[in-house]
Amino acid sequence: MEKRKDAVTMELHIVCIPGDGIGPEIVREAKKVLEAVARVYGHKMIFEDILMGGASIDVHGVPLTEEAVTRARSAQAVLMGSIGGNTSTSPWYKLPPNLRPEAGLLAIRKELNLFANLRPAVLYDELAAACPLKEEISSAGFDMLIMRELTGGLYFGERRTVVENGVRKAVDTLTYDENEIRRIAIKGFDIAMKRRKKVTSVDKANVLDSSRLWRKVVEEVAAGYPEVVLEHMLVDNCAMQLVKDPAQFDVILTENMFGDILSDEASMVTGSIGMLASASLNDSKFGLYEPSHGSAPDIAGQDIANPIATVLSAAMMLRYSFDLDAEADAVETAVKQVLKDGYRTGDIMSPGCEQVGCSRMGDLLAERVN
Ligand code: NAD
Secondary structure, eight states, rough: OOTTTTTTOEEEEEEEEETTHHHHHHHHHHHHHHHHHHHHTEEEEEEEEEOOOHHHHHSSSSSOOOOHHHHHSSEEEEEEEEOOOOOOOOOGGGGGGGHHHHHHHHHHHHHHHHHHHEEEEEEEEEEEGGGOOOOOHHTTEEEEEEEOOOGGGTSSSEEOOOOOOOOEEEOOOOOOOHHHHHHHHHHHHHHHHTSSSEEEEEEEETTTTHHHHHHHHHHHHTTTTTSEEEEEEEEEHHHHHHHGGGGSEEEEEEOOHHHHHHHHHHHHHOOOOOGOOOEEEEEESSSSEEESOOOOGGGGTTTTOOOOHHHHHHHHHHHSSOOHHHHHHHHHHHHHHHHHTTEEOOOGTTTTTTEHHHHHHHHHHHHTOO
């Protein structure tokens, strides 16, 4: 493939975390597709691998070393496979919680200040049969992005369990300050500007003070984005609307716990776990990009994993960390084309299609980048 004449050469320094289970297989295919992007658009990919999760425990005795964090911080973006093993049988899960594979992921998110989590939920025409919604709803299609605040709210508030007058009592606190809300709202509106320019801010402002502040600050931020349509929606209504009329959503902007629940709901209505990308961003262009699924130890090493979620995460990286929108479009179009051409990995297989392995799927995707 020839380099495009109009291309401006960029060097992309990407730290990769292959991780555990199917992680190394799916990251290898995503790199293949990124190399195809580099060839077609005239960029240079500089990949560097670091260990995290079980792979790091096996070598260093801890799920994440300081050196690995330093190397991740020195890159422009991080592309991750997945970490963790079989939680019932792997010896990693006999270790104390702070030394288990998942502790590495929590630590890197904290170290890199990744406060914004993005999970797109897209229904591809060719996979519509996997969508659990009624056909009259799924036929409208959907393409939304859930932007979840990741480092504040109920999950990070003070908590305690006490016994008062012989009665056990547990307390969790939900706190947000305006700066935490403003920075995620800005991210949400910036990203809406790259999409269909609609933000649905989801809260529980009829009950919670934190939601009332959320709403006020989101409105202040919205004033700087006159092209973006803002609507507010209560979280209980949003949970219903996601299954009743998902086509109405573009960017859903919400706090940590609501986002946790809604992003799982939105991803399940696509019906295809091997297709779901995600990104976690800080307030610069830096981000960690990874599939939404886990390390699938049950199918590791068999060349049958679906690499598309990781490839789509790499497309998000091109768009959000490098502002390479045309290149990101090219990867997303390659995914659509491969599905249209009838190729499927086992997890999304349907009658009349050709089943291919992980590596072949990577080749087919790379060939279609143009
Ligand atoms: P999982 O997502 O790994 O697997 C669930 C099911 O989906 C399995 O049957 C698996 O084979 C299948 N699957 C997942 N990804 C697939 C793909 N790309 N192609 C084809 N099939 C795919 O969830 P789990 O089994 O609950 O977790 C396994 C491990 O992954 C655990 O250690 C868990 O802690 C870890 N995990 C890690 C992350 C992360 O790194 N961010 C996220 C979730 C789970």
